[in-house]
Amino acid sequence: MGLVDKIAELEEQMAKTQKNKATEAHLGLLKAKIARLKKETDESRGSSGGSGGKSAGFDVKKAGNxxxxxxxxxxxxxxxxxxxxxxxxxxxxxxxxxxxxxxxxxxxxxxxxxxxxxxxxxxxxxxxxxxxxxxxxxxxxxxxxxxxxxxxxxxxxxxxxxxxxxxxxxxxxxGPPKINIHVLPKGGLNIVFEKKQDQLNEKIVASILGEYGIFSANVTIRENATIDQLIDKLIGNRxxxxxxxxxxxxxxxxxxxxxxxxxxxxxxxxxxxxxxxxxxxxxxxxLKLMRIYTRSRFEGVDKDEPLIVREGTTVEQACSKISRELKELFKSAKIWGPSAKHPGQRVGASHILKEGDTFMVEKIR
Ligand SMILES: Nc1nc2c(ncn2[C@@H]2O[C@H](COP(=O)(O)OP(=O)(O)OP(=O)(O)O)[C@@H](O)[C@H]2O)c(=O)[nH]1
Ligand SMILES: [Mg+2]
The missing domain is CATH 3.40.50.300 (P-loop containing nucleotide triphosphate hydrolases)
Structure with a gap:
């Protein structure tokens, strides 16, 4: 039986199984099996991950922000x-x-x-x-x-x-599931649930991990996760x-x-x-984009040319977007705008910027 047929058979089996507490573990295992087989078919087709399709017309170069x-x-x-x-x-x-x-x-x-x-x-x-x-x-x-x-x-x-x-x-x-799995050579499974779970319990987690050949690991589930999220974590290319x-x-x-x-x-x-x-x-x-302005001692602020960055960007990340040199010579920065406690506040490299901020770098030399 080919992979595609196997997947179809398992999907049929899943459709036939009633959904309730007693069948939860069984259904989870079927899902895990299907996900694993699908990954195998994708890999043999060479179409998993990356930029996808290879045919003419679909290899579009990314441009812009x-x-x-x-x-x-x-x-x-x-x-x-x-x-x-x-x-x-x-x-x-x-x-x-x-x-x-x-x-x-x-x-x-x-x-x-x-x-x-x-x-x-x-x-x-x-x-x-x-x-x-x-x-x-x-x-x-x-x-x-x-x-x-x-x-x-x-x-x-x-x-x-x-x-x-x-x-x-x-x-x-x-976002990615808040699950950590650290595989060990031996010692069995040590599963920690940091939050109350609706779907997962020790037995279900163990049987799904087993499907992926994992029998010894430290597992930490840091949110109320679904079976699908656990499988996503194991498959890894989501x-x-x-x-x-x-x-x-x-x-x-x-x-x-x-x-x-x-x-x-x-x-x-x-x-x-x-x-x-x-x-x-x-x-x-x-897209969570934001505009950041830079200020130089000589030219002042250029409001026409914002630096476009993602929300959560730090001063250091913004500097490295401008130039490598700026990042390397960074000593501290002065900030004006929404993220500044007061105009011209001096901050370090890890300071997180906000939309509309202006910053000026003070260099080590
Ligand atoms: N009334 C109306 N018609 C629209 C609007 N937008 C598009 N159309 C019409 O819908 C039809 C399809 O428009 P397209 O833009 O070619 O649609 P598409 O989604 O690109 O179609 P495919 O390339 O075939 O997938 C055309 O006849 C358009 O004139 C709209 O806002 N209002
Ligand atoms: Mg079209």
Whole structure:
């Protein structure tokens, strides 16, 4: 039996098993087995991790401060949106599969350069199919944000799109599981639960670890984790990316149309250019970018040329973005703005910057 058949058989077995307390451990083990086999098939296909698809047209070079991919069904308006955000001329058509390759554009916002990638539409089963679908979603693996584009008459397609990406190991809107596993040559398992667990217990953790050939290890579970998170930790090649949902073609409906929609989203019309600025701001926020200004003794502050960095960036990291020399000669910095206790506060290399801060480096010589 081939790997694909084995996976199908296990998936069938899972579907047939009732979900309850008594079957939890058994189901967890099946999940672990499936995840392990899937990883093996990915590896034999050579398509796991990295930048994904190898075919012509999909090897797009990353550019700018961050990369955003547009994921959605055919004809929802992805190319129209790329054009509205960036002024790029991606082809728009009233028929499905107008876009056949990956088209990049650049959004300039708040001093940041945000690369937007327009992709062909995906259809159900894209993650398992051999065709372009798999290549399309593989591009998402290297993105900093996934923008789900939904048609106003089909917004409930969102969960299916999310599942499609989850299937190839992309984890949306969450961080890596707070689980540590330190494998030991002998001595059995020592499992510590730091938080109360809803799904995991010693028996389940032991049987899942066994599936991965781990029988001796120090394991610390630092959050209320799921079986899936434990498996993610063991598989190891998961990618964690934030996402944002956009509902397009809002020009076709009245406002009260959106009352029943409960998930977070931005309503736009790419064609009529409605709410595009609001979407730009939402993208910028989700990417957690911020503007930092530098001040030099001679030239003062240049407000036109911010340094674009991620939230949580330290003074040291910002310096190394400017130049290696600056990082090496760093003695201390003076700070003005939101993160400064008082204007001109002197701080060390590990000081965390905030949006709108200005800093000036004092060098060792
Ligand atoms: N009414 C309305 N129509 C739109 C809007 N945005 C796009 N369209 C129309 O929807 C159709 C599909 O638009 P595209 O931008 O080509 O869609 P796509 O998602 O790139 O399609 P594929 O490349 O085939 O996946 C075109 O006929 C557009 O004119 C909108 O905001 N409102
Ligand atoms: Mg298109």
């Amino acid at each position: 961050s990369t955003v991919v547009l994921i959605g069904l055919p004809s929802v308006g992805k190319s129209s949106l790329l054009n509205a955000l960036t002024g790029t001329g991606s082809k728009i058509g009233a028929y499905a599969f107008t876009t056949l390759t990956c088209i990049p554009g650049m959004l300039h916002y708040n001093g940041a350069q945000i690369q937007i990638l327009d992709l062909p539409g995906i259809i159900p089963g894209a993650s398992t199919g051999r065709g372009r679908g798999r290549e399309v979603i593989a591009v998402a693996r290297s993105a900093d944000l996934v923008l789900f584009v939904l048609d106003v008459f089909d917004p409930n397609y969102l969960p299916k799109l999310r599942e499609t990406l989850e299937y190839i190991g992309i984890r949306l809107d969450s 990618i964690y990316i934030p996402s944002l949902a956009v509902i397009n073609k809002c020009d076709l409906v009245k406002e009260d149309f959106f009352k029943g929609i409960e998930f977070e989203h931005v309503e736009i019309s790419a064609e009529k250019k409605l709410n595009i600025d609001k979407l730009k701001e939402a993208i910028y926020k989700k």
